[in-house]
Amino acid sequence: MLEDSRQGTMEVGLLRGLLQARSTSGEGRKAMFVGGTDSGKTFLVRQLADELSRSGKRVGVLDFDLGQSTVGPPGCIGLQLPWEEGGDPLFPSAMVFLGFLSPAFDVGSVIEAGLRLEKRARELGYDLLLVDTSGMVEGPLAALLKRSKVRLLRPDLLVLLDREGETGHILRGLEENSFGELKRIPPSPEARRRNREERAAYRRELYRRYFQGGGELTLDLREVEMVPSSPRLVASPDVLCEGLLVGLNDGEGLTLALARVVGVGGGKVSLRTPFAGREGDIRAMAVGSSLILEEGTLRFRPPGDR
Known part of the structure; x- marks a missing residue:
């Protein structure tokens, strides 16, 4: 179990929020995580997926990060359902190949691929679906991409890992009924920025x-x-x-x-x-x-x- 300690309070609070959130779709609950590059959102998603799976929930992870994917190989949007604690889903339950590493190349295809996999997740059935997004948060194109994901996926919980207000512009113009609960949290203090070569090596x-x-x-x-x-x-x-x-x-x-x-x-x-x-x-x-x-x-x- 996650410890209710100073360092674990953030994760425990999010976990409780997920378990108590009311589904806006009448199906399984969805949580979307938005944050800049190397903000710790992927680590948090995996930690929560492990914890929720251990508690007996049927959990899925939908990974939108094309360049630094953790579900499926790079260049793909991936879905792992059910999530296996401590797993390494390089060969996921389902994926869509796009063949590029930045969502800026074709925002429309990224969104369409995600919707296709969300539909697949509903077919497989889940209690909780955790949606991990890319670190692209700056500029109007990033705002368009993230807002479109929120409007179409309608998460019950929207989590912003905010580093000096960099995600604030994403919320502007976003209808309140497009998501359920909103949580803003600081990036993990243990998150380390990786350089271009480290990303390429990964x-x-x-x-x-x-x-x-x-x-x-x-x-x-x-x-x-x-x-x-x-x-x-x-x-x-x-x-x-x-x-x-x-x-x-x-x-x-x-x-x-x-x-x-x-x-x-x-x-x-x-x-x-x-x-x-x-x-x-x-x-x-x-x-x-x-x-x-x-x-x-x-x-x-x-x-x-x-």
């Missing part, structure tokens, strides 16, 4: 682990539909190249697994992937905007660049 390690032990899969491009992971991108055999990161999607637009292109020719594409299901379950191949190099480094490919 992604490299996740990709290394994700593709470790994977096998090769060859798909006939005449039998699998190619779709862009974003309306800003183009999906055609001409854009396929070695190292391109793609998503193997089912018939509902959810991503079964990621894959890395290793060869193209004769109307077929050869992929490196951890996918171990039936090939017939793959209904589409989502083409992203990133190349993943052998050592796991991700390189962004601008739209139109071949």
